[in-house]
Amino acid sequence: MNAPRHRPLSIGPLRAFEAVARLLSFRAAAEELHLTQPAISRQIRSLEDELGATLFLRGTRHVELTSPGALLLRSVAPLLVQMDGTVRHIRSAQHRQPVSVTTFASFASLWLLPRLAGFQNTHPESDIRISASDHLVDFDDPEIDLALRYCLPEQAPAGSILLFGEVLTPVASPALLQRLPLTTPADLARHTLLEEDDHRPSAVYASWRHWLGVYAAPGLQPRGWVYLNFTYQQVQAAVAGQGVALARMPLVRDAVARGELVEPFGAAGRVLSPFSHWLVRWPARRERPALAAFENWLLGEAALTREEMAREPLSADTLR
Numbered sequence: 415m416n417a418p419r420h421r422p423l424s425i426g427p428l429r430a431f432e433a434v435a436r437l438l439s440f441r442a443a444a445e446e447l448h449l450t451q452p453a454i455s456r457q458i459r460s461l462e463d464e465l466g467a468t469l470f471l472r473g474t475r476h477v478e479l480t481s482p483g484a485l486l487l488r489s490v491a492p493l494l495v496q497m498d499g500t501v502r503h504i505r506s507a508q509h510r511q512p513v514s515v516t517t518f519a520s521f522a523s524l525w526l527l528p529r530l531a532g533f534q535n536t537h538p539e540s541d542i543r544i545s546a547s548d549h550l551v552d553f554d555d556p557e558i559d560l561a562l563r564y565c566l567p568e569q570a571p572a573g574s575i576l577l578f579g580e581v582l583t584p585v586a587s588p589a590l591l592q593r594l595p596l597t598t599p600a601d602l603a604r605h606t607l608l609e610e611d612d613h614r615p616s617a618v619y620a621s622w623r624h625w626l627g628v629y630a631a632p633g634l635q636p637r638g639w640v641y642l643n644f645t646y647q648q649v650q651a652a653v654a655g656q657g658v659a660l661a662r663m664p665l666v667r668d669a670v671a672r673g674e675l676v677e678p679f680g681a682a683g684r685v686l687s688p689f690s691h692w693l694v695r696w697p698a699r700r701e702r703p704a705l706a707a708f709e710n711w712l713l714g715e716a717a718l719t720r721e722e723m724a725r726e727p728l729s730a731d732t733l734r
Contacts, residue, residue, distance in 0.1 A: 427461035428490050430454050431469060435487045438477045511704030512541040517562035520645035521691070522546040524665040525719075526562065533711045540704040559705050561694040562712075564616065570692045577716035580687040581663040581723060582620055585675040587655040596658070596678035599631040606657035608648045611641040619687035622660050628685050649675075664691065664719050691716075 433443035434454065444451040462469055469483035479487065517526060522544055530542065545558070562577070563570070570576075586596065586605075594604050607622045618624055626634050640657055642648050649666055652659035653674050661675075663684065669675040677683060693712060699705065 423461065423464055427457040427464070429494065430457040431461055431483075432487065432490050432494055434458060434470065434477065435479055435483060436491070438479075440477065511539060511702055512543055513705050513708045514543040514545065514557050514559045515562065515708075516545040516547065516558050516560075518564060519546040520665065521562055521564065523646040524649060524668075528668055529715050532715075533708060537704070537707055537711075540708065542708065556698050558696045559699040560696055560709065563692050563694050564689060565692065566689055570690075571694050573695050575693040575695075575713065577691040577693055577713075578664050578720045578723065579690045580619075581684050582625065582660050582687060583663045583666075583677050583684045584625070584658055584679060585649075585652055585661045585666055585670065585677055586658045587653055588673065588676050590655040590658075591676055591678055599626065599629045599634065599679075602626075602631070602636055602658065603634055605636055606638040606640055607636045608640050608642060608651050608657040608659040610645060610648055610660075611643055616687070616689045619685070619689065620660060620662065625660050625685055629683075663723060667719065667722055 430443060430447065430449070433446050434440055437443050437446065440451050440454050440458075444454045447454070458469065465482070465486070467482040468480050469486065471478040471480060515526075523546070526544065533542070534540075563574075564580075567576075584596070584602075590605075595601065596605070609622055610617060610620055612620070622636075623632070626632050638657075640651060642651060645662060645665060648659045649661060649669065651657060652661065653669060658678075666675055670677060693709070693716075695709075
């Protein structure tokens with residue numbers, strides 16, 4: 415056998431070696447690697463020449479690893495597994511189609527994320543990147559494909575698509591209502607009201623002061639106030655029984671359906687807001703199948719939300 419050399423080993427002979435060592439058969443290794451048995455034998459001999467060591471004891475009907483062979487296998491086997499995993503990842507990544515979405519944190523938490531698994535189950539090849547921020551992203555951001563925004567109709571950028579309008583409704587946990595029932599607006603005086611601490615124009619319609627004014631109880635003083643920065647915090651506090659929230663109905667429909675929250679006044683306690691939720695197509699986006707599929711799915715989910723809201727039409731007369 416030749417003296418050992420110092421140049422790096424080729425991957426082909428190492429893969430052949432690993433297959434023979436694992437299967438203890440030159441024939442089975444040849445079948446697995448789609449090579450001929452003589453080709454496998456040549457690669458093993460080449461590797462033994464490179465190493466200057468015998469790797470297998472070859473019998474008439476069996477193959478055994480030598481001590482140098484067993485030592486080499488302990489190093490080669492995990493390296494090949496790691497390399498094959500990396501190759502699969504690289505190949506898979508070339509076929510994946512990412513979609514980037516920007517939206518408000520509360521909309522992402524309460525409406526988009528709970529539904530996202532449905533899209534991923536039917537489109538496993540697509541990766542979704544969600545940037546949740548209450549700061550508007552500039553239209554020149556090249557990383558964004560679409561935005562889910564909340565604004566007045568006249569503020570929606572050209573080409574925007576309406577997802578659904580906004581209806582606000584009091585909600586509370588069943589446990590809280592069992593202790594302190596809510597039958598009329600006057601009953602709110604016994605409750606803590608969860609208020610969104612927001613100074614944007616939309617907050618006027620989402621405030622308890624507005625709701626109390628609509629339902630002829632403008633001077634009502636609740637047991638207490640809790641001011642929260644974000645809508646999802648309001649909802650979380652209501653679910654925890656910490657008070658009554660004036661919630662955006664499209665964002666709490668799921669919690670109501672699960673029984674985590676209750677509308678104590680039903681459809682009669684709802685108020686409309688002129689603000690709506692919109693899908694905004696980014697000017698610099700690159701059209702591709704994954705983006706079209708996600709957008710179609712999103713519009714379908716929005717249509718379901720509109721249908722759910724329409725099942726119980728707005729009717730506030732009974733509380734006034």
